[in-house]
């Protein structure tokens with residue numbers, strides 16, 4: 001099983017002082033998760049690559065694109081802004097191999113995500129191209145939703161198929177659900193509300209990591 005990684009999601013942080021917010025969690029973070037929403041693939045819109053460019057941290061930036069058909073130049077914007085990996089959605093792209101190979105060509109991590117109702121079969125053919133798979137554990141679009149237990153079947157099956165792959169879970173991760181996802185085989189944990197929704201972010205992180213001991 002690959003290394004456990006914690007990825008606080010800044011979606012629940014205060015964007016107007018995002019660098020201060022990140023500073024509070026940096027020491028305990030393996031990745032900073034940044035949600036990009038386009039108002040098409042998901043109803044809300046969030047931030048863009050100019051916002052990502054302004055983030056100052058040594059922690060690698062895990063960019064999650066909830067974006068319809070991202071073009072090469074759109075992807076390049078995030079690569080130039082400092083993304084260490086980019087996740088695209090299978091449901092958002094006609095031929096995800098196109099985006100994945102562009103991301104790989106630019107020497108950063110490539111990852112593909114599926115929504116809770118999308119079967120694992122849809123991404124089997126990309127598994128040898130990616131550094132990570134993101135199994136959404138809520139419907140993409142909003143923070144603070146309830147973890148969908150049935151997504152764990154996909155995590156379990158994927159871990160059996162790929163013992164060394166980074167498997168990320170995103171949505172409704174808290175000190176209880178993190179343990180469930182870990183036991184099924186996930187090793188990269190995104191948490192928004194469970195960290196930035198709390199006043200004491202370090203205590204919140206310690207509680208999450210404590211569940212994995």
Ligand code: DX5
Nearest residue numbers: 009011140141144172192193
């Ligand atoms: C939802 C986003 C998540 C979100 C998770 O579409 O992809 O990254 O920040 O938020 P929580 O952890 O609050 O469910």
Ligand code: ZN
Nearest residue numbers: 035064170190
């Ligand atoms: Zn996300």
